Amino acid sequence: MSDNSAKEDALLDVIFNPLMPAGGEIPHVSQADETQDDDDNEASNEAKELELQGVHSAEAGDVNSAIDFFNKAVQVAPQRASCYNNRAQALRLKGDVIGALDDLDHAIELSRDHGKAACQAYTQRALINRLEGHNDEALNDFKMAASLGSSFAKSQVVRMNPYAAMCNQMLTDVIGRLKAGEYQDGSDEPLN
Template sequence: MSENYSDLPNIDECTRLEALGVRAAESKDYSSALEKFSEAIEKCPGNPSPYNNRAQTYRLMEKITEALADLDKAIEISKGRGKSACQAYTQRALVRRLQGKDDEAKEDYEKASNLGSSFAKMQLVTMNPYAAMCNKMLHDVIGKLQRDEAIDLPLNFFTEPLDPCRVLGRFSLPAISSKFHEVKTSIQESEVPEKIHAWAKDEAAPKISEGWESLKNFVNAEVAPKVKKVYNAAVEGPNYD
């Protein structure tokens, strides 16, 4: 994802002005930031970086039309390649999601992901309806197991090919998979649903509960802070390079 604009005329002055704009934006002096970024663009219009930074400032000021124009320009100048294009696609995807244009946002996230953005990859996962459905099912089933409630199964559960996602989301414990296949072969028995619930209560629930607290502690201590940091940097900014 390398890019090199060091040979452009006035690039050093452009970089200096950008740095001043970054400091102004970090101090929430957005008017001064816009002024410095605009000067940087005037000095070196072939550099996409100040367009990205000015777009981010416009976003913080809720000037969406101006932000999109700068992001389009950054993508045009960078020819959709390199770090600047990656940042521009990510920013534009964020704006399009806020506008309710999820299909266009997904296209931009895919392009940013291909350019190496881990944030874009994470957003693509959250936008996947099948993944969202599976995660919801997993959450619901685990909740029922913890509350010792019966697990409701659709009428066609025993007549269609087993889809583990419909049962326990994307949970792939070997014990769960093998037991469900075992029960599947016993569909002629009238007590099959009761067997499933008994197994879920007596075997699956304890296995899940064993690591439940440690998993929550790990997520809260290790995962959540990193996700929050990435999200804040990408959405709330400013995150100028």
């Protein structure tokens, strides 16, 4: 296959599969990114354990207990972005949107726009902003989360852009007609 053909295939893949990253490769958060805020020290390990207990409490429906565990994790490791991320989720479940947004802002700041914690914080903040009707802010956050590897965020970026969806549909129709032989070579008129 020629280099041009490969480029054309990649372009068509982007056009017809907008939810997949360019090149067909699925971006991921590297192991280094996942652990960037995780020092292997006693405080970090204790915070991880407290976060795990908080997650279990939240899953069991005890949001207040979950928040208590996340508060303790923040006290033990205040530079650990995931502590704020998890607490934000619990605060949101409790209905404290302002508190959740504050924690997400802090998680994003601590993560320096890198890694799993940043990706999750941007996604959570985007969802809250969308629910609150702040679509421009939501779109910006979804774009950041998508750039950090979130396929869900990428799908939301596409969904929130009506022009991209319309162009996608038009191109799909034209390519479908070309494949079906409805257009003559070099003509923009249908054969019918």
